[in-house]
Amino acid sequence: MTYQTAVEAALLDVRDLRTEFRTKSGTVTAVDGVSFVIEAGERIAVVGESGSGKSAMAMSLLRLLAYPGQVVGGEILLNGRDLGRMTEKQLTSIRGREVGTVFQDPMSSLDPVMRVSGQMIAPIMRNLGLSRAQARAEAVKWLDKVGIPDAERRIEAFPFEMSDGMRQRVMIAMALSCKPRLVIADEPTTALDVTIQAQIVELLKDLTSEAGAAMLFITHDLGLVARFAHRVAVMYAGRIVEFGPVGEIFRAPRHPYIQSLLATIPGVGNHGQDRLPQIPGTPPDMRHPPKGCAFKERCLGAHARCHDEAPTLSLRDTAHSAACWLPAGLEKQMLAATVPTPKAMPLAKASRERQRTVIEINNLHKHFVSSPVFAPSRRTVVRAVNGIKLRVRKGDTLGIVGESGCGKSTVARLLLGLDAPTEGEIFIEGLVQMVFQDPASSFNPKMKVSALIEEPLAVKALGNKVERLARVTELLTQVGLDDTCLDRYPHQLSGGQRQRVDIARALALNPSVVVADEPTSALDVSVRAQIINLLSDLKAELGISFVFIAHDLLTVRYISDHIAVMYLGEIVEYGPADEVFDRPAHPYTRALSDAVPIPDPAVEKLRTNAPLRGELPSPLDLPKGCPFSSRCPMVTARCREEKPMLHEYRKIRQVACHYAD
Amino acid sequence: MADQSTEFLAPRSTGWRMSMSGFAKSGLLGNFKARIALAIFVPILTLTAFAPLLPIQAPLETNLFAMMKPPSIEHIFGTDKMGRDIVSRTLSGIKVSLFVGFSVALIALAFGIVLGTLAGFFGGMLDRIIMTVVDIFLAFPSLLLAIGLVAVMGTGLVPVIMAISLADVPRFIRLQRSMVLSLRSRAFIDAARTVKASQYWLMTRHIVPDTVAPMLVAGSITAANAILIEASLSFLGLGIMPPAPSLGNIIRDGQAYLEQAWWISTLPGRVILMIAVGLHFLSDGVRELLDPRSRS
Known part of the structure; x- marks a missing residue:
């Protein structure tokens, strides 16, 4: 009954969407049968880690996927018309006009050699059928609305003359200026500072509800979801594993993934001496789609059925559905068991x-x-x-x-x-040592893990080759890795493993101080807690x-x-x-x-x-x-x-x- | 999250040492362009190496009864105006060409890597001095520069190699310096600096190994260029002096008889073309093998 009305009112109805990336090293199933409905004026958040298929899903909707991605199945109905069957030309008239988009990095989505006016006015003229002067006035009005000071003058600026926050405002103005019915925002605030993020989120929220536009908001930040969304879709390994109203998802999550994820976030309640609960392992490699439930290896509630058969999304409440064989997911005491016990008691110094x-x-x-060479006075x-x-x-x-x-x-x-x-x-x-933000760039890509961790010891010429190797193995154990990693290259490790190697390298010379510059910001949410726990263990263990x-x-x-x-x-x-x-x-x-x-x-x-x-x-x-x-x-x-x-x-x-x- | 895309860009296999050992096994034979290069060079190198054992006339031996004979069974490429066997002379010329090509590439690589690394890594006055000299050299076309240098140093194998190298070294310095500049600011250099690694350590363990692959690609293209320049110099009478054969002076010999005996110039010319094409394919193949993005 409710379903029937939903279909009629639906602005966007996605049914069984499948997207694949056919790479040379195999087919990656990025989106594996996703169905959902967005109603007019609704804000839906899609949350998931990198590789969960959330961006691929959003890009599939407007066929904006980069090669080798392609939609291989399903229907995308916008007001009842299937976008999947449209020609490229028909789609172009939808993009921008009916569906606006805001991407993560405004520097790369704005044309760097074109003034803002050049990028804004033409689409408005085309989509709303206005004259150049009218379109310009419209563009200025929107720039003003998104909070660009002195919009009349700034419309002639180039993107590089603006800050990141300003550029993202311009993107939002561009997306909203053609009065779309739906805005797709792919991590629109991830590259921004927290204070600017708060401004942009408020702006998106106000302007879309003012214009009555619906929004599909893709993010990995559960805090933003809570601030922003009406309904939430949680994606894991290419599928929606839980879908429901935001209050329900946070109050009574049903899928073990989102249950554990919510527990891992250093939140309002669990700071201090407690350790964070952590999700073991890493997300599956989508080149080899797992048999059964994709989350089973990391799930405490996994049982025989999970290994054979993947659960499908089923209703738990009137509007809340989850894809798990357990009706209520993990019990409270099971979640508590995900808090790892510390390896050693803090030294009573x-x-x-x-x-x-x-x-x-x-x-x-x-x-x-x-000082400029030709104008030392400046x-x-x-x-x-x-x-x-x-x-x-x-x-x-x-x-x-x-x-x-x-x-x-x-x-x-x-x-x-x-x-x-x-x-x-x-x-x-x-001694001071450093843990870097992005271990992908702080490692020489041509060195193996063993050589990377050994480097500080080798520089100081401590011990011979054999002794150094023993120390490297010891360090690896200390950060929770085993010696199978020794012969790997950094790119063969997951983000969490790389960060552990980075920590091991920092510990090699027994430093008294470790400086960690954004050590978790490049990591997936589910892995972040593992690293934070490791750092607090090391602090307690080594003083x-x-x-x-x-x-x-x-x-x-x-x-x-x-x-x-x-x-x-x-x-x-x-x-x-x-x-x-x-x-x-x-x-x-x-x-x-x-x-x-x-x-x-x-x-x-x-x-x-x-x-x-x-x-x-x-x-x-x-x-x-x-x-x-x-x-x-x-x-x-x-x-x-x-x-x-x-x-x-x-x-x-x-x-x-x-x-x- | 944001960095995931870079993961695909990070070198897929390698490690310089590893790539070299894995090279012959999976690499060169697995790559289409490298296979073409091998198909050109294996026969040429084999024939050149075993030329003295082949049943052909020695390169300098004349035969007045067989002057300007067209290609036949005894003389596959024919003979020239003094009855010398063109095949034999061509094979001998190839030896000269390849020697020049690879010597120039090695000299350019050695100087390029050392001076480019110093300029890029230390910057400042040293950089300014090195780069000013480099820019002056780069202002001249390499053939013109080589002609000028040969005019000063005289003709012969060693002056030719020196002249061509001098014209090519500046390009290598520039290339190396630009790579060093971008590597120098990478986070892993900072990481090594936090353990107080010496400048020498940074250069030899981190910077130079990471630049070798592209430099080798540049080196194989330069070898092809050097072969062409040597041939040009010899053709102009400024390179290898007759009677010693080089591909350039064989062509020069035949130039006057192009209408009566087309084979004298044409066939050695084809060989130069083959070698140059082969080296370009080789460099493309090496680049593809070392570039993770174009690998399967």
Whole structure:
């Protein structure tokens, strides 16, 4: 009965969609029989890890797949017309006009040598049948709507003259300007900072509901889903494994995958001493589609039937369906069993030992000076790090957070001695090592794992070949890998394994401090918890101090003892992690923590989403008074004139704001 | 997530050492273009190596009773105006050509890799000096430069090799430097620097091994070019001096008799073409083998 009405009202009705990538090394089944319905004005989120087929699915809808991908089966009905049977020419009239698209990386989806006007006006003229002048006015109106200041002038800008956030706004304006009925947004905020992400999400939400357009929103961020979606489709290994209203999915998930995934996220409740539950293993290789349920190897509830027969999506509630043989998925106590027990109990170090300072940074500055050869007078100075002071004690973890461009990665490079400070001192007791963001690029692709981990030992000429190999094997065990990895090349490992190898390499020389720059941001959500657990194990086992740099505030909060919030090269707030997050004293910290989407729709509904306005000012042209004064919601005349110093706040904290108390 | 796409771009197999050992087995024979190159070079190299054992006249031996004979069973490519056997002279000329080609490629690779790495890695004044000299050399067409240098150094095998190398080294320096510049900023160099690896270590363990493959491709194209330039110099009378045969001067010998005895120039000319084509196929094959994106 409900089904019947749904079909009639459906804006988009996808039935049994199949997409394959026929590569030379075999056929990859990217989308394996996906069916769903989007009704007019509805926001549907598609969540899944990389390789789950979520992007391939979205691209299949408009036949935008890159070679060698092709749709091999199913129907895509938009208002009852099958897009799959349309000619390329008919589809072109649908794209943009009826279905708008916003992609992840606006720099590559905008034409870099064409002004914004050139890219916006022509489609509006064609799709809405307006004259050039009318289309231009329409384009300016939309740019204004998406929050581009001075739209009349900025429409003549080139994409490279805009920031990432601005470019994504332009993309949204382009997608919405032809008044589409459906917007497909493929990870539209993944490349953006958390504060900008919050702005863009609000914008998409407001503008689509204003225009009555439906939206298909693809993401891997469960927090965004909670903030944004009406209904959620969870994809795993090319199939939808759970589909339902957002509240239901988060309150009572039925599929073990999403149940475990929700449990792995360092959330509001489970920070501190607890370990994160983790999903063992990695997603299946879609070149060899698994027999039976694709999730069975990683599922605690797997039983004989799961190995023979793949479950199909079946109704659990009025509007909630899941693809699992267990009617309610995993039980609570089973989920608890996914929390791994720590390998070793934390060493009970004497408290005096723990008090020892291992990193001391005083008045650290790093300025990048550039002076054009032909105009030395036009010398510009970027103050990437502008006078910071920090202490890290033995065995402690310091989290550094801030938007990109705030100088946090420069601090990491200075700590490691990769760059020399312009001014100030860094004292480090023992050795600092680094865990990199993207181990795919921090490994020489032509070296095997054994050689990669051995390299630090070989550089220092420690031991002979045999002894070094023994040490490499020991390190691999320590990070949870076995010696079958030794002879592999980095590209033959999964993302999680590569990050473990990177950690093993960092540990090779027994460092006292490990700097980790976004160590989990390149990883899949289900693997992230494994790495976070590993890092906290190592911290407890080896008494290493960590400096943890990330933009994922929930992770930073989970792993850190202290947190330093950086803004434009300066620390604006410092203190114990929970204190800083629960009771932020600086308006910027408050804005940051407000911007983080919490994976719980009930919590999200209660929050006031007033995202931080504006963007990071250019570091070439810093505001005179408080660096945050240009974006601060509580700014006063004093802030614009007088720069607040970092001062003590409630004994254990420090904050740089005139009005902290 | 975002980096997954790069995973496909990351070199599929290799490791320089591994690719070399696996090369002969699966590589060269498995690649279509490399197979063509082998089909050209195996017979040519075999014939050249065993030329003294073949039942043909020695390259310098004249036979006044068989002058300007067209191709026949005894003289497959015919004979020239002094009754010398063209096949024998061609085989001997090939030896010269290949020697010149590979010497030039080796010299250009050696200097290119060393100077290019130094310039790219250290930058600054050293880079500026090296690159200024390179740019001056690059301003001249290589044949013209080679002619000029031969004019200064004199003719003969060694001056020809030196002249052609000098014209080719600058290109190799530029190529190597550009690769070093992009490798230098990669995260794995930073990773090695965090353990205080020396500059020498970075260059020999990370940078040079990662540039060898493309340099080899460039080297095989340069060998083909060098063979053509040597032939051109000899044709102009500036290279290998008669009576010693080289493909260039055999063609020069036949040029005056093109109407009466077309075979003198034409057949050695074909051989030059074959060698050049073969080397280009070889370089294409090597590039495809070392480039993960074009591999199955």
